[in-house]
Structures are given as C-alpha cells and as structure tokens.
Amino acid sequence: MAATIPPFESFYEEYRTEVLGFLGRRLGRDRAEDAFQDTFLRALRAYPRLEHGDHLRAWVLTIASRIVLDDVRKRKPAGELPELPTEENWHPAFEELAPLTEGLPPKERAAVVLRYGYDLGYDEIGAALGSTEAAARQAASAGVRRLRKETT
Amino acid sequence: MTDSVSPELDARFRAAAAAEGLLDVAYDVLTDTPIGDLLVGVTDHGICRISFDADPERHLETLAELHGSRVLRSSAPVDRVRKELDEYFAGKRQHFDVEPDVRFLPEFNQRVLEQLARVEYGTTTTYGSLAELTGNRGAARAVGTVMNRNPVPIVLACHRVIGANGNLTGYAGGLERKVQLLQLEGALL
Numbered sequence: 001m002a003a004t005i006p007p008f009e010s011f012y013e014e015y016r017t018e019v020l021g022f023l024g025r026r027l028g029r030d031r032a033e034d035a036f037q038d039t040f041l042r043a044l045r046a047y048p049r050l051e052h053g054d055h056l057r058a059w060v061l062t063i064a065s066r067i068v069l070d071d072v073r074k075r076k077p078a079g080e081l082p083e084l085p086t087e088e089n090w091h092p093a094f095e096e097l098a099p100l101t102e103g104l105p106p107k108e109r110a111a112v113v114l115r116y117g118y119d120l121g122y123d124e125i126g127a128a129l130g131s132t133e134a135a136a137r138q139a140a141s142a143g144v145r146r147l148r149k150e151t152t
Numbered sequence: 153m154t155d156s157v158s159p160e161l162d163a164r165f166r167a168a169a170a171a172e173g174l175l176d177v178a179y180d181v182l183t184d185t186p187i188g189d190l191l192v193g194v195t196d197h198g199i200c201r202i203s204f205d206a207d208p209e210r211h212l213e214t215l216a217e218l219h220g221s222r223v224l225r226s227s228a229p230v231d232r233v234r235k236e237l238d239e240y241f242a243g244k245r246q247h248f249d250v251e252p253d254v255r256f257l258p259e260f261n262q263r264v265l266e267q268l269a270r271v272e273y274g275t276t277t278t279y280g281s282l283a284e285l286t287g288n289r290g291a292a293r294a295v296g297t298v299m300n301r302n303p304v305p306i307v308l309a310c311h312r313v314i315g316a317n318g319n320l321t322g323y324a325g326g327l328e329r330k331v332q333l334l335q336l337e338g339a340l341l
Binding site: 005006007008009010012016017020033036037040041044045047048050 | 156157161162164165168169172174175208212213215216220221222223224225
C-alpha cells in the first residue's frame with residue numbers, strides 16, 4: 001500500500017537538513033540558501049498534485065537537483081564550469097546531460113545525471129532514489145548503454 | 153557534518169511560503185497568554201483552529217485532512233489573530249474582527265455557532281436557549297456537543313454558554329479556563 005502524504009510541515013522537517021546539505025555541496029553555502037528556499041517553494045507548489053507519499057526523499061532531491069541545474073545555467077560564464085569526473089571520456093559537460101538524457105526512463109536518467117553530472121557516489125544515488133547502491137549502479141550503467149545505442 | 157538549517161533561513165522560507173499564497177493552513181503557537189499556550193491555525197478564509205492543546209504534532213494530520221496537506225508553521229499569517237487575542241486578554245477588545253472559518257463543519261454545527269456568535273461579550277446564555285434559537289427546542293444536549301467540538305473557542309465564545317441551573321457545566325479547555333474567561337469579561341465575579 002502506498003504511503004499517505006504527510007502534512008507539509010512534517011515533510012519539510014524531515015528533509016530540510018539533508019536538502020540544505022545536498023545543495024551546499026553543489027553550490028556552496030551562500031547560493032545554497034537561495035536554492036533551499038526555491039526547492040521547498042517548488043515542492044510546495046507541486047505538493048497537492050502528489051498521488052502518494054512514497055519516495056518523497058528522492059522526489060525532493062530531484063527538485064533540488066533541478067534547482068542546481070537552473071542555478072548553474074543562469075550563472076555559467078562559459079568555461080567556468082565545475083570540474084567533472086574523468087573516468088569516462090564520453091560524457092558531456094553536466095549541464096548538457098539534462099537534455100541529452102531526456103529520453104531515458106526516470107530512474108536511469110536520475111542515476112546518470114547524479115553520477116556523471118554531479119559526481120555523486122552510487123551509495124548517495126541509491127539513497128536519493130530510495131533504493132540501493134547496487135540498484136543505482138545498475139540504473140546508471142543501463143542508462144549509459146541506452147545512451148550509447150541512441151548516439152551511435 | 154551536514155549544515156543545519158539556520159533559524160533565519162527557516163523563517164525566511166516559512167514567510168515566503170505564506171506570502172506566495174501556497175499554504176492551506178498556516179499555524180503558530182501563541183505562548184504566554186493568560187490562559188496558557190494556544191495553537192492558532194488560519195486559512196485564506198479566516199481562523200480555522202484555536203486549541204488549548206498547543207502541541208502541533210497532535211493537530212497536523214487533522215488540519216491536513218480538513219483543509220489540505222499544505223500545513224506549515226508560519227507566523228505572519230497568524231499576526232492579526234495574535235493581535236486581536238492580545239487585545240482581548242488585555243480587556244481592550246470585546247469583539248473579534250477575524251472571521252471564523254467553519255465551512256468544514258456539519259450544517260447543524262454551523263447554525264448553532266452562528267447563534268453563538270450573537271451572544272454579547274460579558275453575558276451568558278444556556279444550551280437550551282441556543283437550541284431554541286437554532287430552531288431545535290430540546291436539542292440542548294446536541295448544542296453541548298457542538299460547543300465541545302467548537303474549532304475556534306474564545307473567538308466563537310462557547311465559554312459564554314452555561315447550564316440552565318447556573319452551573320458552568322463543562323469546557324473543552326477545562327472549567328478553570330471557562331471561569332477565567334468569564335471573569336475577564338466581567339460575567340463572573
């Protein structure tokens with residue numbers, strides 16, 4: 001049975017610290033504060049459309065990721081992007097990952113973007129998606145395989 | 153090692169949420185009133201809850217069920233009620249301008265509360281005469297139940313309703329508070 005949707009206050013209290021930490025690691029402390037407010041305002045706007053209370057953690061971290069992307073796009077003077085992981089040489093700069101991965105199933109897309117766009121560990125990704133480290137690794141590599149097929 | 157959310161950031165978000173009109177219910181806890189802590193909830197339509205049980209944990213689910221899931225503590229929307237209650241407790245206000253929001257109640261309850269709203273500051277009435285005014289002579293007991301479940305005591309002054317024999321009868325917030333409120337209004341010595 002699906003979990004019921006908690007009152008927003010309970011949801012906010014449960015995830016606010018983690019969301020701020022997530023944003024702080026990506027944007028730095030000052031910008032994280034604005035992004036924090038944007039994240040929860042966006043969550044508040046979407047809240048009445050939620051159909052159940054499952055995966056709220058992944059849901060709010062996904063919103064936070066989009067806010068990070070928006071923030072980076074807005075500010076990006078070309079060539080000033082954060083360092084990207086290098087172990088896979090095919091991957092594009094991370095703001096380009098979003099449109100590129102649009103065709104992927106949601107879980108694979110999230111795993112790919114969080115792994116290669118944000119350099120998150122699979123344990124973190126698993127946690128963000130409400131699943132396991134192994135499942136996150138699997139989703140990311142399935143996503144990459146699918147992308148390779150599409151681009152060749 | 154996670155940064156915790158500072159009180160300033162927290163307050164900023166709560167204020168923005170209310171300012172953007174995104175809340176179904178904004179609530180706050182009024183501390184240090186002469187009758188103890190009060191939980192106050194407001195909607196766009198007025199004041200929907202005053203409770204003598206000021207622990208929000210015990211109200212969140214109910215408020216969400218009645219009014220919508222976007223229930224958030226936020227002080228600005230409650231300011232007007234806070235001010236009027238302060239004035240009332242200071243003996244400087246006899247009538248509340250904030251509207252009660254009781255749309256979610258059964259029709260009978262709404263009719264009884266409408267009659268209750270006409271009982272003047274500093275006076276009392278009985279369960280029986282409220283029943284009669286509602287057009288249900290003999291429904292005194294049902295009126296008692298409506299008083300007991302009054303979502304906005306003080307503003308809808310169920311403390312002004314007493315037994316036909318002059319007994320104070322009961323009060324959801326405890327008889328002691330009923331006495332205090334009647335004394336404040338000068339209806340009791």
